[in-house]
Amino acid sequence: MADTDELLSIRAAELYYEENKTQDEIGTVLRLTRWKVGRLLAQAKASGFIRIEIVHPRARRLSIERRLREKTGLTDAIVVSSAGVTSDEELQSRTAQAAADYLSGLRPVPRTLGISWGRTLHEVSLHVAQGWANGVNVVQINGGVSLNRRAGTAAATAVTIAHKASGAATLLPSPAILERLDTKNAIEADRSVAAVLNLGAAASAYLFSAGQADQNSALVDSGYLTAEQVAELVRKGAVGDIVGRYIDSNGNIVDPELDGRTVGIQLEQLRHAKTAVAVIAGSSKHAIARAVVGSGLCTVLVTDEETALAVLGDDS
Amino acid sequence: MADTDELLSIRAAELYYEENKTQDEIGTVLRLTRWKVGRLLAQAKASGFIRIEIVHPRARRLSIERRLREKTGLTDAIVVSSAGVTSDEELQSRTAQAAADYLSGLRPVPRTLGISWGRTLHEVSLHVAQGWANGVNVVQINGGVSLNRRAGTAAATAVTIAHKASGAATLLPSPAILERLDTKNAIEADRSVAAVLNLGAAASAYLFSAGQADQNSALVDSGYLTAEQVAELVRKGAVGDIVGRYIDSNGNIVDPELDGRTVGIQLEQLRHAKTAVAVIAGSSKHAIARAVVGSGLCTVLVTDEETALAVLGDDS
DNA sequence: ACCACGGATGCTCAGGTGAGCAACCTAGAC
DNA sequence: GTCTAGGTTGCTCACCTGAGCATCCGTGGT
Numbered sequence: 001m002a003d004t005d006e007l008l009s010i011r012a013a014e015l016y017y018e019e020n021k022t023q024d025e026i027g028t029v030l031r032l033t034r035w036k037v038g039r040l041l042a043q044a045k046a047s048g049f050i051r052i053e054i055v056h057p058r059a060r061r062l063s064i065e066r067r068l069r070e071k072t073g074l075t076d077a078i079v080v081s082s083a084g085v086t087s088d089e090e091l092q093s094r095t096a097q098a099a100a101d102y103l104s105g106l107r108p109v110p111r112t113l114g115i116s117w118g119r120t121l122h123e124v125s126l127h128v129a130q131g132w133a134n135g136v137n138v139v140q141i142n143g144g145v146s147l148n149r150r151a152g153t154a155a156a157t158a159v160t161i162a163h164k165a166s167g168a169a170t171l172l173p174s175p176a177i178l179e180r181l182d183t184k185n186a187i188e189a190d191r192s193v194a195a196v197l198n199l200g201a202a203a204s205a206y207l208f209s210a211g212q213a214d215q216n217s218a219l220v221d222s223g224y225l226t227a228e229q230v231a232e233l234v235r236k237g238a239v240g241d242i243v244g245r246y247i248d249s250n251g252n253i254v255d256p257e258l259d260g261r262t263v264g265i266q267l268e269q270l271r272h273a274k275t276a277v278a279v280i281a282g283s284s285k286h287a288i289a290r291a292v293v294g295s296g297l298c299t300v301l302v303t304d305e306e307t308a309l310a311v312l313g314d315d316s
Numbered sequence: 317m318a319d320t321d322e323l324l325s326i327r328a329a330e331l332y333y334e335e336n337k338t339q340d341e342i343g344t345v346l347r348l349t350r351w352k353v354g355r356l357l358a359q360a361k362a363s364g365f366i367r368i369e370i371v372h373p374r375a376r377r378l379s380i381e382r383r384l385r386e387k388t389g390l391t392d393a394i395v396v397s398s399a400g401v402t403s404d405e406e407l408q409s410r411t412a413q414a415a416a417d418y419l420s421g422l423r424p425v426p427r428t429l430g431i432s433w434g435r436t437l438h439e440v441s442l443h444v445a446q447g448w449a450n451g452v453n454v455v456q457i458n459g460g461v462s463l464n465r466r467a468g469t470a471a472a473t474a475v476t477i478a479h480k481a482s483g484a485a486t487l488l489p490s491p492a493i494l495e496r497l498d499t500k501n502a503i504e505a506d507r508s509v510a511a512v513l514n515l516g517a518a519a520s521a522y523l524f525s526a527g528q529a530d531q532n533s534a535l536v537d538s539g540y541l542t543a544e545q546v547a548e549l550v551r552k553g554a555v556g557d558i559v560g561r562y563i564d565s566n567g568n569i570v571d572p573e574l575d576g577r578t579v580g581i582q583l584e585q586l587r588h589a590k591t592a593v594a595v596i597a598g599s600s601k602h603a604i605a606r607a608v609v610g611s612g613l614c615t616v617l618v619t620d621e622e623t624a625l626a627v628l629g630d631d632s
Numbered sequence: 633a634c635c636a637c638g639g640a641t642g643c644t645c646a647g648g649t650g651a652g653c654a655a656c657c658t659a660g661a662c
Numbered sequence: 663g664t665c666t667a668g669g670t671t672g673c674t675c676a677c678c679t680g681a682g683c684a685t686c687c688g689t690g691g692t
Contacts (some may be wrong), residue, residue: 008374017368018378022678035642049375052333053367054360056326062334083367240540253673338648351672354650 006047008032008041013050016041053083055096057094068293068301071312075275075299078102082305088145088282095281096120098301100127102277103161103207109133110275114141114203114265115161116243117154118218120279121209125160137161141200141208142243142264143174144222172196174263176244177224184261193263200265205223205275210292212284213238213246215265233258240288242297243270249287251295270297278303286310322363324348325356327340332357342600353580373410380624383616387628391591391615394418398621404598407620409598412436412575415618416443418593419477419523426447426591429578430457430519430581431477432559433470434534436595437525440474454478457524458461458559458580460491491561492580493540500577508581516581517632521576526608528600529554529562541630555556556595556604558613559586567611586613593618602626 008030013026015026016037023041027034059081068077078101080094115121116117120122138158155171174193178184187193203213207254211217211274214233219241230238233255237248246254246264253259253267269278276300289307292298301311324346331342332353339357343350358364375397384393394417396410419429419440429452431437454474471487478485490509494500503509527533529550531543535557546554549571553564560578562570569575569583587594594614596605605623608614617627 007374010370010374013370014376014378018368033642034679039640042680044370049370049372051367051371053370054326054329054333054365055367056365058323058326059365060330062330173665306641340648349672350649352670355670356648 001018005040005043009044009047010049011039011301012040013044013297017125018080019051034086054081055304058097059083059099061210061308064305064312067312068308072293073296074293074301076102077300077308078302080281080302080304086257088284092120092281093123093304095279095302095304096123096235097127097206099279100126100129100132102300102302104129104132105207106275106277110136110203110205112137112199112203112205113138113161114139114206114208114210115158116140116142117144117157117256118209118211120281121207122153122157124207125157125164125281128164130164131166133165134165136162137170138167139170139199139203139205140172141198141206142176143172144176144224144244160285164231169174170196172200173263175224176263177218177258179261181257181261184263188263197224197263197265201269203273205264205277206270206273207277208243208270208298210240210242210278210280210285210288212240212288215285216284217241219244222276239291241289242267242287247291247295247297249291249294251291251297255282267297267299271295273299275299279303281307283307321356321359323470326365327362328353328356329623334353334364346474360560362452369395371400372397374413375399376417377621377624380628382629384624388609390609390617391611392418393616393624394525394618395624396597396618396620397586404600407490408436408597409439411595411618411620412439413443415440415523415595416445416448418616418618420445420448422521422591425519426452426521428453428455428521430455430516430517430522431474431475431526432456432458432580433460433473433526434525434527436597436632437523438473440523440595441473444477444480446480447629449481449483452478452483453486454479454481454483455486455512455515455519456488457519457522458492460492460540461489461579462562465591484513486515488516488580490539491540492535492538492579493574494577494579497573500579504579512582517585519589521593522581522586523590523593523595524559524586525616526556526558526594526596526604528556528604530600532600533574535560555607556601558583558604558608563604563611563613565607565610565615567607583613587611589615591615595619597623599623 012026015020016019023037024034029120061079061081065077068074078098080098082091085091138161140158142152148226158169158171174187195209202233213230215230219225220227220230229252233246236254238254239249245259248254266302272286276298277300278292279302282305286307289303290311293301293311329344339353340350341540342353364489377395380395383394384390395412396414398407401407421429429564433571454477457473460470474487475484490503531546533546535541536543536546549562553569554562554572555565557604559580560585561575564570595618597620602623605619606627608631609617609627
């Protein structure tokens with residue numbers, strides 16, 4: 001009987017959703033009362049046989065967003081749907097788009113926006129709409145100018161976002177990581193650098209991404225670290241980096257010595273920020289995303305469906 | 317504007333389908349009238365952004381079935397959904413189940429049912445429900461006893477189906493293909509074989525599957541043909557076989573000489589049958605399915621979603 | 633044989649929703 | 663400036679649908 005009912009509920013669902021017949025008509029076809037049909041349909045839904053997906057690059061998963069807000073202490077969460085996505089690139093592009101959208105809608109509009117740099121942030125900058133705000137100044141919060149492969153990408157990111165909001169960009173004229181601690185101290189003490197760091201520390205909102213801890217990291221790519229150094233960090237528990245600083249799954253600095261040579265905003269400053277938007281997408285970044293959210297390094301997370309589920313601990 | 321509307325329709329769809337809010341509530345959230353929301357929703361549906369799938373082993377694709385009936389001359393078509401299917405085996409199992417279901421519901425109940433043999437048909441026999449009919453006699457319509465690897469599978473298929481309908485099974489005591497034409501003529505002339513062939517020719521319904529033309533064919537497996545012979549048939553245009561006879565994409569016999577040595581029902585007899593049910597599933601059988609349906613070799617097709625679309629010519 | 637009980641069934645009724653229609657903008661032609 | 667055609671908007675109304683409720687039925691206990 002339960003078996004018959006299950007089969008019937010499937011037949012009813014086919015007629016209802018595929019052929020869009022009315023429950024009454026289905027009743028006639030299957031020789032049931034329309035109330036029975038309604039109950040079968042409800043049963044089919046409850047059993048999870050009916051899957052409704054919104055297939056669109058801009059589609060979001062509100063239910064996952066809600067769960068994220070509730071389970072973690074996030075102020076807000078944006079989760080893009082991965083329905084119909086085939087490549088990781090597409091997923092990252094969708095997420096970048098969503099981050100750009102979120103930035104445009106951010107209220108109050110930040111007077112100063114602190115940003116990091118990287119592939120993700122650059123893509124966000126491209127998706128931001130012209131005139132998304134009026135007079136937002138953008139300041140880089142971690143070092144890294146001009147060493148990376150396509151020189152100027154980091155600068156372009158900040159400039160583009162600022163320009164599209166009729167604001168000015170302030171670049172941080174320093175490498176991301178210095179080889180010697182005293183060099184780092186010296187450069188931080190330099191007036192031009194210190195001013196930018198202070199500006200960054202006082203930003204009204206932050207937008208940053210994260211890197212996974214492996215040889216594909218942007219820091220390796222840019223020549224600040226070697227693949228071996230990253231492997232060593234992983235051995236010490238690193239799951240990835242944000243603003244150039246490697247953290248473990250609890251959000252703690254993995255290598256204080258290395259961190260001491262890293263120029264940019266302190267994690268504690270991010271942790272105490274009113275608005276810190278992390279944009280993290282892709283299957284390789286589940287661990288770092290979990291660490292960032294779990295240790296309160298951001299107040300807003302923009303991510304993809306799978307990463308969001310990983311953060312929630314819903315994956316196997 | 318069109319862009320804004322598209323985005324709005326996605327937002328509306330999220331709230332409607334994921335959060336199941338009412339159109340009125342959505343109107344309040346998005347600052348729209350409820351009619352506008354209704355139109356956005358309709359637009360989202362029309363644009364194909366809303367995908368509703370019924371995820372269940374017994375789910376069918378009624379819309380494809382209808383198109384098949386309309387576009388081809390089929391009396392009936394059963395198309396199982398491939399939503400959530402990962403392996404070809406699962407797809408074939410679902411299709412076999414559907415064929416068994418169809419057989420049970422076939423009206424008028426056939427007094428004599430002619431069947432072929434093979435992996436697919438065997439699986440159908442397992443899925444047929446005990447007592448699916450009362451007093452249906454089953455007769456094999458093509459040769460092939462006991463030569464195949466697991467001897468007796470062909471016989472078991474017929475016996476099982478007959479037994480479950482409280483009927484008797486009549487086996488065709490002959491190889492599928494003979495090496496010499498005169499041996500074939502002699503065996504056909506033998507009274508015990510001729511009687512079965514006549515019985516098969518007079519069956520009130522037929523149920524058969526199809527094989528693809530490659531080295532994985534059941535006929536190769538059973539030792540009736542070598543892989544080289546099949547390759548030669550393919551060179552001549554063969555796309556697969558039904559009841560042991562290889563046909564090209566137009567449904568014509570590929571090799572009349574070989575066909576002359578094949579024991580079993582003639583294709584013309586199938587073509588003129590009132591009820592001929594073909595069960596064909598799996599990605600490797602798209603071509604043969606198209607040939608069978610296109611040349612009127614069956615009146616009913618039981619298949620999977622992808623194969624059905626291939627038959628309709630919807631694939632690239 | 634009788635009764636109590638849980639689950640299924642059919643119904644009422646209050647919303648929710650889509651089709652169809654009139655009013656209204658808007659943009660271009662003259 | 664005026665007019666017209668096409669598209670959009672807000673609305674009515676009839677229909678569809680889900681929640682809640684009374685009833686029925688079969689089962690197991692006494």
